Amino acid sequence: MNVRKIIIDTDPGQDDAVAILLALASPEEIEVLGITCVAGNVPLELTVRNARMVCELAGRRDVKVFAGCDRPLDRDLVTAEHVHGKTGLDGPDLPEPTMPLQDMRAVEFIIETLRKEPASSVTLVPIGPLTNIATAFRMAPDIVRKVHEIVLMGGAYFEVGNITPAAEFNIHVDPHAADLVFRAGVPIVVMPLDVTHKALVTRARNDAFRAIGNRVGTAVAEMTDFFERYDREKYGSDGAPLHDPCTVAYLIRPELFSGRHVNVEIETGSELTMGMTVADWWGVTDRAANALFIGNLDADGFFELLTERLARL
Ligand code: BDR
Numbered sequence: 040m041n042v043r044k045i046i047i048d049t050d051p052g053q054d055d056a057v058a059i060l061l062a063l064a065s066p067e068e069i070e071v072l073g074i075t076c077v078a079g080n081v082p083l084e085l086t087v088r089n090a091r092m093v094c095e096l097a098g099r100r101d102v103k104v105f106a107g108c109d110r111p112l113d114r115d116l117v118t119a120e121h122v123h124g125k126t127g128l129d130g131p132d133l134p135e136p137t138m139p140l141q142d143m144r145a146v147e148f149i150i151e152t153l154r155k156e157p158a159s160s161v162t163l164v165p166i167g168p169l170t171n172i173a174t175a176f177r178m179a180p181d182i183v184r185k186v187h188e189i190v191l192m193g194g195a196y197f198e199v200g201n202i203t204p205a206a207e208f209n210i211h212v213d214p215h216a217a218d219l220v221f222r223a224g225v226p227i228v229v230m231p232l233d234v235t236h237k238a239l240v241t242r243a244r245n246d247a248f249r250a251i252g253n254r255v256g257t258a259v260a261e262m263t264d265f266f267e268r269y270d271r272e273k274y275g276s277d278g279a280p281l282h283d284p285c286t287v288a289y290l291i292r293p294e295l296f297s298g299r300h301v302n303v304e305i306e307t308g309s310e311l312t313m314g315m316t317v318a319d320w321w322g323v324t325d326r327a328a329n330a331l332f333i334g335n336l337d338a339d340g341f342f343e344l345l346t347e348r349l350a351r352l
C-alpha cells in the first residue's frame with residue numbers, strides 16, 4: 040500500500056485528538072504533512088494549543104502545526120464547550136505545549152503544499168468546520184484539481200442533527216464553507232453522524248484503551264471518559280461516539296466502512312435548518328452524486344485497529 044500524504048484540518052476536541060493520534064501511530068499507511076487548525080469546538084487559540092499538546096503526547100514535536108481561520112466565512116462562530124469542556128480537551132491532565140506553532144498561516148500552507156506536491160497525491164482530512172479548506176479553494180482555485188480526495192467528518196442524514204435539530208456541528212458552524220467544498224468537484228468521502236454514532240466507546244472499549252498501559256492509552260481513556268458524560272446524559276447512549284477517528288481509520292482500513300455514492304447539498308438559506316446535509320440517499324432526484332456517504336462500520340474492527348495503533352505510541 041502506498042503511504043498516503045494527508046493534511047489534517049482540525050479543531051481539537053477529544054475525538055479530533057484521537058484521530059490525530061491514530062494518524063501519527065500509522066506511518067506505514069499515512070504521512071501527516073501538517074496539521075491545520077480552525078476555530079470550531081473552541082476558539083482558535085485553544086485549538087492550536089490542543090493540537091500541539093496532542094502531538095507532544097504522541098512524542099511528535101516535529102509535526103508542523105498551523106493556525107488557520109478564527110471564524111466562519113459568513114456567520115458568527117458557534118462553539119461546543121458543553122460537549123468538550125472549557126479547554127476543548129478536558130479530561131486528561133496534559134502539560135502545556137512547548138513545541139512551536141508554524142509562522143505560516145494554515146490556508147497558505149494548504150495552498151503551497153497542494154501546488155508543490157504532485158497532482159492527486161495529497162488527501163485532505165477535515166474534522167472540524169470547513170473554513171480553512173473553503174478559503175484555500177477560494178483563494179487558489181488551481182489547487183482544487185490537485186487534491187486526491189477529501190475524507191471529512193460532518194453532516195448526517197438518518198441521524199439528522201446534534202447541534203440543531205437539523206444539522207451536525209461541523210457543517211452547521213460554517214455552512215457556506217461546506218457548500219463551497221461540496222460543490223468543488225473533488226472526490227469526497229463523508230463520515231456523517233449516521234456512522235459515527237455507531238463508533239461508541241463502550242465501557243469495555245474504554246477499559247481496553249486504559250489497559251494498553253502507555254501514556255497515550257491512559258490519556259485517550261480519560262478523554263473519552265470526559266467526552267461520554269455528555270452523550271450518556273443527553274442521548275442515553277452507550278458511550279461516546281468517536282466521530283473524527285472514522286476518517287483516519289477509513290484511510291487505513293476502508294473495508295471497515297460501507298456507504299453510498301449520493302448527491303449531498305448544504306442548506307445555507309434557512310435559519311431553521313442551517314447546515315443540514317441534504318443527502319439524496321434514496322436517489323429520488325437526478326442530481327449527480329458528489330460524495331461517498333458512509334452509513335455503516337464494523338465497530339469492533341474499528342476499535343481493534345484503534346487500540347492496536349495507540350499501543351504503538
Ligand atoms: C463533530 O463536532 C465536533 O464536536 C467533533 O469534534 C466532531 O468533529 C461531531 O459533530
Ligand code: CA
Pocket residue numbers: 049050051052054055080166167283
Ligand atoms: Ca472535530
